[in-house]
Amino acid sequence: MGVDLAHLIKLFSDRSIFPRCRFPVWVKALAVRLYSEGLSLRRVSEVFSELGLNVSYESIRIWFHKAGCMLSYISRRRRGFIAVDEAVIYSLARRAYLWAAREVRTKEVIAIHLSSGRGLGECIKFIEAVKDACSNKPTLYTDRAGWYEWPIRLLGMRRRKKTFGRRNIVESWFSKLKRRIRQFNVCFPT
Secondary structure, rough: OOOOOHHHHHOOOOOOOOOOOOOOOHHHHEEEEHHHHHOOHHHHHHHHHHHHOOOOHHHHHHHHHHHHHHOOOOOEOOEEEEEEEEEEEEEEOOEEEEEEEOOOHHHOOOEEEOOOOOOOOHHHHHHHHHHHOOOOEEEOOOOOOOHHHHHHHHHOOOOOOOOOOOHHHHHHHHHHHHHHHHHHHHOOOO
């Protein structure tokens, strides 16, 4: 996810976001950063207890949700190369497809779409969301899947077929996400 710690500290310094000051701003920012990097709430709480700070996992959850609302806004700007992919995820014993796009240079997730299928209609809807996050027409790195070619051409964007290299940025994001989903399914089986 790649949340910048300095940006979080600057963001959390606003007293209207966190009116109570039981913990310093850097603790809240570091907790959000650790959780966004893949640690569970309890593991983040354990890290702080090793540092001598008694931070509950519920506090970390609240901080993350407040940060999520502020960080979820995607600005529309010029973008260079974007890695695009979809992955199958299972939730409540149902199969779903998660589409994601990440900018290669900044590693920012610029579009996410969840669908029940993996056809042209879903692909067009997702590529339109990617296009809305860009002020220019960037180059999209995709795998060799056939459902990307026509929607990308229809929306006037460029495409490069890659299986490794720059496209790996979105694959690594999916592997982190799938690991977290697996951990959740182990703790709360359906």
